[in-house]
Amino acid sequence: MMKKLLLLALVILTAVNCKKNAEKTITETSSEKEISVLEKIANAHGFKNWSKIEKLNYTFNVDRDSSHFERSWQWQPQKEKVKMLSAKDTVAYVRKEIDSLQQKADQAFINDKYWLLFPFQLVWDQSFEHVVKENVKAPISEKPMTEITIAYDNEDGYTPGDTYKIYIDKDFIIREWSYIASGNKEPNLSTTWENYQTYNGLKIATTHQNKEGSFKLYFTNIKVE
Template sequence: MKKILSAFILASITFGCKNSSENSESEKNKTPELTVLEKVAQAHGYDNFKNIEQLTYTFNVDRDTIHFERSWQWQPQKNQIKMLTAQDTLEYVRENMDSIQLKANQAFINDKYWLLFPFQLVWDQGFQHSIKENIKAPISEQPMTEITIAYDNKDGYTPGDTYKVYVDKDFIIREWSYTPSGSNEPRLATTWEKYQTFNGLKIATTHQNKEGNFKLYFTNIKAK
């Protein structure tokens, strides 16, 4: 009887160790849950960006009766950029920029934020964020999830800026507002609309304000 009891205890210990080992292995292989920021990025096709060799687009702004545009050819894997305007064409690599190219790069960053802000949520560092549910969006006044992105006072060309992003239940951005550093009130709020998919990238091609006198939109988008 004593031998049987000892064998039973040994078997129990062995089974317990195996079960513990299996649980440990399961925890190790478990995929970490995505953050809200990662979910927003992925909802817009972030996982496909690594396959993009060249992204071209034209950035357009209509403000009242004034039209402005500039075009970009961006090779993200090489970090090589070409800017095309009515006056000039400029090519540069972002790791090595002179003063003229640095100014062009400021324009590139601005336009890229409008085009791919969902990806900036995982690309960028140096910001704090907070999330609130069921907040009225500034234009549609529909309840959405509000994500506040507050950049610090050190990084980027315009440090200290704050963005409030309004996403739907599928983590797609529908509206946003921009508050410059030093201000307590948003300078601009626009829609994110007319989404189209380009080689897996889900892009809002049009942004408009509530008053209807400002429209920012993208044309000639190609993702290779």
């Protein structure tokens, strides 16, 4: 549950430097149609292959104006083992057994994992409501897409109450998204989802950029076993 962890990434970087026919709205209920939308997004990104994955390594990079930030991860999801490697520190832990000293690393892990595998969080997470709108202008390309608003509750996770708006194409692939911190009405950040690559069946967007080009988040050294 990422919530304000995206904002945390930006803070770290700063520190180191209605027409009814035109738009259809669906609110969260127990309907099979809504659930299938989220499952279709996850499956379009390779979720059915997740159970086969034993190791996932990657480097999380952010370029913001003239600054660069990165940290690398070694993750064994079936065993819940995580190792973070950064310029300042190396931290290894088991997610079910984290202590107060490891919690900061785990917050960073959740942040970076949401950027990497948010389509899977749509079926992993339970603590949100969602609304689907069709034919909505995407924030960067301004192309009409299906918008799904993911609003997390105010109780669970490190930073509860945050909202995401994802924009999917006809194949249920995420092409853009916006992050709205808890308490805000307008997006704190909107970026692309692009440069998709497939690793052992996982379809991953390796690059995310804002409209102005001043912010670029991308993944390197991806290895999936």
